[in-house]
Amino acid sequence: MMPFKSIYYSERFLKIIFGFSLFMVLVMGGIAYKHIRQLSRSTADVQHNYEVHLELEKLLSALKDAESGKRGFIISRDSTFLEPLLLSSLELDKNMEHLKFLTKDNPEQQKNIAELKAKIVKSLDIFKKTLDLAATDNLNSPEFIAGFREGRQTMNSVRFKIIEMTTHESDVLGTSKEKSSKNISNTPMLLYYVLILSLLILLLTYLQNSKNLKVLKEKNELLETFKKSTTQSEIISKHGNWIWHIEENTFEYSDNLYRLLGEEPQSFEANLANYMDFVHPDDVDKLTEQVNKMMENEDLPFIHYRIIQKNGSIKHFKAYGKLLIDSDGHKKILGTTADITDEIENYRLIEKRNLELERSNKELSSFNYVASHDLQEPLRKIQTFLSRLEEKEQDHLSNNGKVYIERIKSSSTRMRSLIDDLLQFSRTNRSEEALEDSNINILLETAKHDLVEIISDKRARISSDFIPSMKVIPFQIKQLFLNLMSNSLKYSRELTAPVITITYSQTKASDLPKIKYSKHNLYHTITVKDNGIGFDQDYAEKIFILFNRLHNKNEYSGTGIGLSICKKIVENHNGYITAEGDINNGSIFTIYLPLS
Amino acid sequence: MQEDYTYVVLADDDEDDRLFFVEAFEELKIQTRVDIYKDGVALMDALNVPDSVLPNILFLDLNMPKKSGLECLIEIKSNNRFKDIAIAIYSTSASEEDIENTFVQGANIYIKKPSDFKILKKILSDVVTINWQYHTNGLDKDNFLLRL
Numbered sequence: 001m002m003p004f005k006s007i008y009y010s011e012r013f014l015k016i017i018f019g020f021s022l023f024m025v026l027v028m029g030g031i032a033y034k035h036i037r038q039l040s041r042s043t044a045d046v047q048h049n050y051e052v053h054l055e056l057e058k059l060l061s062a063l064k065d066a067e068s069g070k071r072g073f074i075i076s077r078d079s080t081f082l083e084p085l086l087l088s089s090l091e092l093d094k095n096m097e098h099l100k101f102l103t104k105d106n107p108e109q110q111k112n113i114a115e116l117k118a119k120i121v122k123s124l125d126i127f128k129k130t131l132d133l134a135a136t137d138n139l140n141s142p143e144f145i146a147g148f149r150e151g152r153q154t155m156n157s158v159r160f161k162i163i164e165m166t167t168h169e170s171d172v173l174g175t176s177k178e179k180s181s182k183n184i185s186n187t188p189m190l191l192y193y194v195l196i197l198s199l200l201i202l203l204l205t206y207l208q209n210s211k212n213l214k215v216l217k218e219k220n221e222l223l224e225t226f227k228k229s230t231t232q233s234e235i236i237s238k239h240g241n242w243i244w245h246i247e248e249n250t251f252e253y254s255d256n257l258y259r260l261l262g263e264e265p266q267s268f269e270a271n272l273a274n275y276m277d278f279v280h281p282d283d284v285d286k287l288t289e290q291v292n293k294m295m296e297n298e299d300l301p302f303i304h305y306r307i308i309q310k311n312g313s314i315k316h317f318k319a320y321g322k323l324l325i326d327s328d329g330h331k332k333i334l335g336t337t338a339d340i341t342d343e344i345e346n347y348r349l350i351e352k353r354n355l356e357l358e359r360s361n362k363e364l365s366s367f368n369y370v371a372s373h374d375l376q377e378p379l380r381k382i383q384t385f386l387s388r389l390e391e392k393e394q395d396h397l398s399n400n401g402k403v404y405i406e407r408i409k410s411s412s413t414r415m416r417s418l419i420d421d422l423l424q425f426s427r428t429n430r431s432e433e434a435l436e437d438s439n440i441n442i443l444l445e446t447a448k449h450d451l452v453e454i455i456s457d458k459r460a461r462i463s464s465d466f467i468p469s470m471k472v473i474p475f476q477i478k479q480l481f482l483n484l485m486s487n488s489l490k491y492s493r494e495l496t497a498p499v500i501t502i503t504y505s506q507t508k509a510s511d512l513p514k515i516k517y518s519k520h521n522l523y524h525t526i527t528v529k530d531n532g533i534g535f536d537q538d539y540a541e542k543i544f545i546l547f548n549r550l551h552n553k554n555e556y557s558g559t560g561i562g563l564s565i566c567k568k569i570v571e572n573h574n575g576y577i578t579a580e581g582d583i584n585n586g587s588i589f590t591i592y593l594p595l596s
Numbered sequence: 597m598q599e600d601y602t603y604v605v606l607a608d609d610d611e612d613d614r615l616f617f618v619e620a621f622e623e624l625k626i627q628t629r630v631d632i633y634k635d636g637v638a639l640m641d642a643l644n645v646p647d648s649v650l651p652n653i654l655f656l657d658l659n660m661p662k663k664s665g666l667e668c669l670i671e672i673k674s675n676n677r678f679k680d681i682a683i684a685i686y687s688t689s690a691s692e693e694d695i696e697n698t699f700v701q702g703a704n705i706y707i708k709k710p711s712d713f714k715i716l717k718k719i720l721s722d723v724v725t726i727n728w729q730y731h732t733n734g735l736d737k738d739n740f741l742l743r744l
Contacts, residue, residue, distance in 0.1 A: 377688045381612050383711035391713060416711065427692075475692075 011212075017205050021198055028194045035187040042176060049173040052102050052109075056162045056169075059095045063120070067155055070127060074134045082131070092120060106172065109165060116161045123154040231255065239338035242270070244321070246298060246331040251275075260317070260339050262309030280306035280314065298323045300335060316344045368426050375419055383412050414559075421561035425546070428476060428568045438474045440467040440526075444502065447481035454489050464502035470524060470593060476569045481528075483562040484589055488530035490558060491551075493584070501529045506595065514576060520594035523575070528589045535581035543579055601627035602724050605651035607639040607668065608632075608686065609660045613709065617655070620717045626724055636663025640671060643678065650678065653724065655686040656703070658694055666697060673702045682728045690741065699740050704728065706741045 066089075072081035096117055103109035130151055133144040231254075234240055240257025244250075251272065255265035261278050268274050272291065279287050283305040294300040300321030307315050321335035386409055389397075397405070444464055448455070455462065462485065470477075485500055492498040507525045509518045535543065535550055542548050544567040547560040563579075566589075570577040575593035606617050614632050621630050631651070633639040640663065642648065654672070658665035665685065672678045683703045687694060690708040698706060705723065710716050719742065 377610070380688060380709060380711040384612075384616055384713050384716070387711075387713040412711075 014205060014208060017201055021201050021205075024194055024198050024201070028191060028198075031187065031190060031194075042181075045173055045176050048102065049169050052099065052169045053166055055095055055099045055102065056166055059092065059099070059116075059120075060159060060162050062091050062095065063123070063155065063158055066124075066127065067151075070131060070151075073131065074139070077134075089124060092124075096120075109168065112161065112165050112168070116158065116165070119154060119158045119161055123151065123158055126151040126154055235259070237338070238342075239336055242335045242337065244294075244333040244335065246333065257337060260315070260337065261307060262311060262313070278307040278309070280308055282306070294321060294333065298331065298333065300333060304340075314341075315339055316341045364426065368423065376416075379412060379415055379419070383409070383416070386412070418559050418561075421559045421565070424479065425561050425565050425568065428479070428565055428572065434473040435471050436474060437469055438472050438477065439469050440472070440477065443474055443478040444481050447478050447485060450482055451485055451489065454486070458489055458492060458498055460489055460492070460498040460500065462500040462502070465504040467502075467504045467526065468524075471596060472573055472593075473569075476572060480566050480569045480591070483566050484528045487562055487589075488528065488532055488587075491530075491532045491587075493531070493533055496531060499531045501527075503527050503529070507592065512592065514578075518594070520574075520596070522595040523592040524595050526591045526593070528591075529586065530588075531586040534583045534585050534587045535579075536583060537581050540579045540581060544577070601629050602653065603629045603631075603649065603651045604653050604655065604724065605631045605633065605639070606655040606657075606686070607634075607636055607660065607665070608655070608657035609635050610657070613657070616713065616716060617720075620713070620720050624717060624721050624724075626721065628724065635660045636665065636668045639663075639668060643672070650681055653682045653684060655684050655707075658685060658687040658689075658698070666694075666701065669698060669701050669703055682726075684723055695741055703740075708741070 069081045069083070073079065096113065099113055100110070103113065126147055130144065130147040133139070133141060133147060230241070234254060234256035238260065240260050241254040242257055243252040245252075251270040253266075253270040253275075258265045258267060276284060276288070287303065287305045290300070290303045300319065302318060302320050304316065304318050307317055309315065316339070317337050318340045319335060319337040321333045323331065324334050325331050386405060389405060394402075441464070444467070448462060454460075481502075488500050489498055503526070505525045505527075507523045509521055509523060512523065539550055543550060544563050546564040548564075549558055549560040551558070567577055570591055570593070573593050575591060577592070578590045580588045580590075604621065606614065608614050608617070614634075618630060618632065621628050631642075633642060639654075643650070656665040656668055665687070669683060669685075672681065672683065682705075685694075685698045685703045685706045686709060687707070688709050690706070695706050705726075707719055707723070710719060723742070
């Protein structure tokens with residue numbers, strides 16, 4: 001985000017620089033224009049001055065021509081000398097008019113021209129008078145001489161006036177020249193400085209721009225990568241993205257959204273009507289309502305609907321949208337649509353399996369009932385009738401008959417214990433509610449109490465450590481002790497009084513290879529050790545398997561269910577049980593229960 | 597006790613069990629009168645006859661057609677006239693559920709039908725000679741199930 005921010009700021013900076021540069025160029029242009037205007041004005045001034053000069057020069061030369069013509073005529077009496085004089089008087093008028101026009105802006109020169117004109121007119125008058133006297137040969141008359149002299153004086157005063165005017169004109173030119181030259185000499189320097197400054201600014205802008213471009217390029221590459229990974233993730237996770245530009249009410253669909261609809265990417269125009277064509281007829285109303293709500297609230301909560309692809313397959317879609325306002329203040333909703341058909345199908349499958357499981361569980365419990373009641377009833381009667389036979393008809397039976405009755409009795413007893421154990425096994429279920437804080441020592445004592453007869457028959461000694469209370473299913477733990485102890489008593493060595501030692505300790509999960517990665521750290525460890533016949537360690541795992549017996553049923557009465565029940569109980573409590581056997585020396589059963 | 601015998605009633609749909617029950621009392625030589633009903637409906641009909649002689653001890657099988665033992669128990673316990681009848685549940689199964697339910701509903705003792713006639717005789721003799729007053733006072737779930 002930071003580089004983008006700096007770009008955003010440098011954009012402002014660039015705008016300021018650009019504005020400044022534009023202003024500088026405009027200022028430069030203005031100055032240049034002003035100076036060129038000034039330059040051309042001073043050129044015009046020089047031109048003007050030159051013209052005035054020329055005109056005055058012409059005037060003077062015309063007067064000079066007239067004068068020399070007059071002198072020539074006086075000397076030679078040749079009237080041809082008078083021609084320039086006649087011409088010059090015409091020329092003079094024209095010159096005077098031109099001069100007047102040229103100096104119309106200069107009142108002083110106008111005044112001068114008026115004076116000059118008067119002088120010229122006077123001079124021309126004197127010319128005429130002198131020429132008239134010369135024509136009548138009065139050359140020596142005092143009038144002629146006086147006129148001649150006066151003519152010369154007038155002529156001189158005209159010349160002075162012209163010189164004066166020329167000087168004045170030069171002065172005017174001089175002042176304006178001085179003024180403009182001062183300006184003009186400053187102009188290149190100023191322009192140069194401004195140019196340098198502009199170049200510096202341009203350079204700075206260029207550097208900043210190239211830096212920004214580099215950052216932009218990097219960001220672009222990042223965006224490109226991101227876009228590709230988005231496309232990839234869209235395909236893998238089966239979802240498509242869309243954008244709704246709220247102000248323009250236009251839509252953009254990602255390629256994968258088209259694929260989810262079963263179409264080629266961008267194969268139709270992205271708009272609502274085209275999209276709605278795919279929606280399942282039953283869901284159109286629901287979706288339309290949601291979309292209208294989205295347009296109203298500019299938000300789209302999770303919605304679920306179905307679509308039908310052109311090939312007829314129905315897909316389940318889930319969509320979600322969120323409002324985004326970009327840096328330019330444009331509002332748009334970024335939406336994601338996911339194909340959840342697989343999830344829904346899996347969910348349905350699981351649901352179906354659950355139902356099946358529930359059904360088979362129900363069947364199992366009704367089987368339990370059949371076993372507990374209906375199966376036991378005939379067996380109980382067989383046994384009761386046998387006891388009637390034994391009691392009442394004993395005398396009428398042959399010895400063989402008595403043996404048969406004994407056999408039937410032992411078979412039915414065995415069947416009873418099988419049924420009882422099986423029932424016990426199937427009833428040993430886990431239920432969280434049944435867990436309660438229990439005094440394990442009392443449960444152990446209760447179990448011992450149930451065995452009190454066989455304990456005294458076999459003169460068995462049972463010792464136990466103090467066991468702390470635990471959260472357990474009490475009747476199951478009692479059953480566990482009962483089964484383990486009766487197991488020890490059952491498989492005791494002949495002629496050796498059974499000794500059962502029950503000890504308690506705590507074990508770290510990390511020390512137990514089987515549960516190294518358990519979520520519990522510590523385990524209650526209860527061991528039940530006896531001095532019985534033991535068993536081959538090779539069978540240590542097998543003895544917990546249902547109906548698995550290590551001994552012939554004629555040697556030891558066992559159903560092969562007792563230890564399976566133990567295992568089930570321990571597993572119900574998230575623990576585990578192990579067995580160690582040493583033939584003719586005894587066995588050790590160890591129960592690990594998690595310490596919560 | 598109005599008479600010098602104990603009036604015992606059994607409701608059980610099983611013919612063999614009824615036979616064992618009657619034979620056991622015959623052999624016991626206790627002064628008893630034994631009445632037998634084939635199901636819960638027959639039992640309740642007999643009990644509900646006004647001014648009928650009420651049994652001292654009623655043995656109830658749980659699993660009976662038409663009206664189960666539990667239904668009979670509930671009906672009896674809801675009627676004040678029957679408050680002095682000691683009720684012994686007499687059933688094939690001894691599932692935790694059945695024991696719990698009948699205990700809660702106010703039965704006095706739970707007997708699991710034995711598979712030995714000698715034991716049956718002992719049970720019945722014990723039950724008939726129990727001091728019900730004493731037994732009921734100290735009744736809890738642990739001594740509810742009759743153990744022999």
